[in-house]
Amino acid sequence: MENLLQVEGIKTDFITTGKRVEAVVNASFDLKRGEIIGIVGESGSGKSVTMLSVLKLINPPGRVVGGDVRLAGIEENILSFDSKGEKMRNVRGGRIGMIFQEPMTSLNPVLTVGYQIAETILTHKKCSKAEAKQKAIEMMKAVRIPDAERRYNAYPQEFSGGMRQRIMIAIALAADPDVLIADEATTALDVTIQAQLLEMLKELAQTRGVAVIIVTHNMGIVARYADRIYVMYSGSVVETAETDVIFGCPEHPYTRGLLAAIPRLNDAKDRVLVPIDGLLPDASNRAPYCAFYERCLYRKNSCAKMPIPKLTGIGTNHFVACHLTVAERAARQAELLEREQRKTPKKQIREETCIEVRNLTKRFAVRAGLLQKTVGYVHALEKVSFAIRRGETLGVVGESGCGKSTLARLIMRVYAPDEGEILFHGRDIAHEKERNLKDVRREVAMVFQDPYSSLDPRQTAESIVGEALKIHHLCPDKEAYGKRVSELFRLVELDPELRKRVPHEFSGGQRQRLGIARALAASPTLIIFDEPISALDVSVQAQIINLLEKLQAQLGVSYMFIAHDLAVVRHISDRILVMYLGQAVEIASCEKLYEMPLHPYTQALLSSVPTADPVLERTRQPLKLGGEIPSVLKRPKGCPFSDRCPKAMECCHILSPELVDMGEGHMVACHLYGGK
């Protein structure tokens, strides 16, 4: 057999409350030795379930109902093996290793990491315990865990998320499998760590001759690492081709839609994102025709009458599941392009300052012991200063622990800063008492990250959106109130008819719209967005980004937009603030920052982000940034970045640099530019 792994027509169901949810309808793929393939899809596309099905790791009420999985060297369909029997166990871990998404919960908290690695070796290799231990330590060294011998007996919770994921890799590779499945393995990690890990994974795979399956929703990652890509939608593979082909000339309408919906680092600044409208079809009630039909921009009426399309070859290794011919799609695309000449709404930035922050500092006390004595301080935020003009969007980027959420919460006065000023229309609100803040609360609003936990589950949509109107007495009577609520619903493109529903009856994207409507209710002048789209799917993200741009142009509000996705921030922001460990390291206009980043951290950050463009990716060499993000408790002396910085000088370890203006408002805090 030519292929190492060949998967045909996987079909997996879940039975919940009497309903049969068809999570995977028809997933097929193959993998050659030493190859890296990517499987991409949004949440609910069934990509993870497919991988679990291959290893028969689906728990009841789930069930693999069909499919054929062939692994080189095994004559039988491995799905026919008993899921707890010896044959299946030899495949798991021994032939196919798997890494899961959540580094925090995927390792057993009561067993040492060394034991967990050695266990795999003992299960699959004939060796003594001492040999297994020796091999486990070698594996820990291979995944570059410092001080491996000593940390063999450490428990998972003594490691950071990135380190834990390294241990997961060590476990998965310990018994020398032929295939490694990385199921969203780096999704929960920060960008610089993600880049480190993926680079290491690629190297390990090459040196050990392991074929890798990368399962992810991130188009950038597959563009950078995969040789071939499978695109999944609603439980089926809809398109597969070599990476360049998928990104260069995608054929399936869904693949095209997906690529049009994501912002990229090399986009033109005014590129309009085209979201995919509508929702995923209900997996418990599937239509007999193409699953993408309802959302498809290319559809013909005949599509609904034909059965679900099968993958058909249209080029070398290029297969598409669509009834339309290549010519038909090309014609339709030209048509669509003509119609899509919508420009980003024009917005106006006024010179007037909306909010200014000076030397904002917040330290959280660390308490310990019986009497809760303060034993130290976490420097969550150190002397951050910036200003936002009326109608402007300031993007704030940084990895975990950089203090971006603390910053938002300080400006919102969830808590008071220790030092510094927050000048709102010239008035310092940093130390104002809560009862004097009511008018500020009306003018500054916030949108939260998690659309599920930020809406009170017991209130109707109307009372969530309209609460501020009541609190600030903005509507003289009931009629005006009703009118204003309807207006707000329409502003965020929600049907006012839905106003009496409770949050759980809305989808994630709709909930986030409700959150935005709530923020808009009292006509604020500044809205702070704390990672507003990171919990949403790519196609929905584009909808929200477009909505935010439209609202800003229409209402002239200022935005402070916090995110970790650099491409999104680039798309939406006018100026960007880069933060690292509680300090502002660089502030610049959007164009400046992406074209000519000055701070070594910004440079590393930008090079760590994979772009959804394989041609560009080949020219980029990810900057090797070693080390972990230090815990805020153990800040390095001097410049916070000094211990990871490739250009660190002696003075960097002693003195923390100040923000220096390099011209045209491009500020950077780095000793490299101190001489100017």
Place this chain on the structure above:
Amino acid sequence: MAKEKNYRYEGISRFFRAMFGRKIVIICTAIVLIIIVLAILAPVIAPYDPAATDYYHMSQKPSMEHLLGTDALGRDVLSRLLYGSQVSLIVGVIAVFVACVIGSLLGMCAAYFGGVVDVVIMRTNEALRCVPAVVLAMALVSVFGGGVRNIAIILGISTVPGYAQMMRAQVLSVVRRDYVTAARLQGNSSIRLLFKHILPNCLSPLIVMMTQQVGSTILSEAGLSFLGVGISVPTASWGTMVSEGKAVLLENPMLGLIPGFCIAVLVISLNTIGDGVRDALDPHLRGEI
């Protein structure tokens, strides 16, 4: 307005559908309802005065006259059983009510004010939990005396710590949710925040705990009465009846076994209903909240 009611109604009907989806819950609810009806109708349907002694018909076996026989003092067992159910239910409901009100108030105060208030309430709470509930109840009985009202209040007080702890944890976890922060940032006053956003989201675990506690409270009352420190004679209580039955176990075993069986049936039914309520309100199962 009509539409809003519609949604409320839908929530309630969904709750009942989830709860009565299992047959066993329906059966247990029926049993409890029957016992409640019998308890209310006790004065009407009981054939004899439960406290009336009859020295001519002592320790009789079941007969047409006395369907379940008589006890050592000639009292009609069936009548005593019927009246005993009143005691059990009244004590159970009042005790749970007392515990819930005091406990959740204390828990809320501890969570909301924090600091010294929290420390004082929670330490006292911890102290109370260190004394076995029965021993605590007995100590209180030794001071305040028995009787239906006292026992109800005492059993209520001895279960307060559980409620306080649960409510404190619940309030603390709700306060940390984003929607509460969001509501605060809208300019809500603390009072409005507490009553409109925090409390309504703390109610379901409270309701679950209450329904699950009725049964165990009834069990405790029976226990105290059995020991002779609960409901005092001549009031009929199932616990007392078991204790009286124990004395004549040799001659008339049914006297002790029947009331015990009644207690078991009532408590099992109540607990099953409690589990049903929990399953129906459990946000994990519904995946909504």
Place this chain on the structure above:
Amino acid sequence: MLIVMLIISFGVFMLVSLLPGDAVYAMLGDTISQETYDMVYHELGLDQPLLLRYGNWMLGVLRGDFGTSYQFHMPVVDLLKTRVPITIFLSILATLIAMPLGVLFGVIAAVHRGKKIDTVITLTANACSCLPQFWIGIFLMYIFSVQLGWLPSFGFTWPWENFGQHILELIMPIICLSIDGIAGIARQTRSSMLESIRQDYVRTAWSKGLTERSVIYIHTLKNSMIPIVSLLGVRLSYMVGGSIFVESVFSIPGMGSLLVRAITSKDIPVVQACVLLTAFVTCAAYILTDLLYVLVDPRIKLTQKD
């Protein structure tokens, strides 16, 4: 724990002051002369301020002096000396028996989730935790003593006095006392196991190709034991409470029967001593639990180290 014990001791001390009427009358009856009343009143130190009285009482307690029983007119310590060990012995023995059996049944039920054996165990456990303990006692007594005549229906003998007798007398009380614990621990183990089985790390364990045995007994059970161990203190406290009923049913001369008698005759010093001692035992169990906890859960060690 020290603070907790202090709060308890103060509460216990306050029992006397809460007493309606007067300790003197409670002690000597209502028919005493004013003169005797005043004398005893002074003798008991009731004319001193509250905190001073508490201090004196507490000092006495620490020296092992719980005062004099109103009812028996002898030191409370002497009354308790023979009784308390019996109660503690019963409670600890029942806990030690209930623990492994409960865990065993719980694991069996969880592993065979949804099968017949799970239903049987779950239903039995549910029913057992609803049955009044005293009634189980009477039921057992009716069958094994009255009907079959196999076991003695009352009494308690220490093993070193007469081992055979000890065992025979112990069987029913221990079954009766531990049944509730077995049911409770089984239910808890089952739900805790089912919770663990759903965790990501168990999926990781399966994905490594481990045998079902290692997945269940190494990866799942070890984690499931954490909540069970953490409630060991509470269990022991239940057992102490339960032994009061069992002692009453089987006429065992433990602390329980003394407490019942003290309550009916408002013998407050005895009540105080009993409450304080049970609380002390529970506190000790809590401390022991905390120590055990460190053994099962490596996370605890970490937080304490930091």
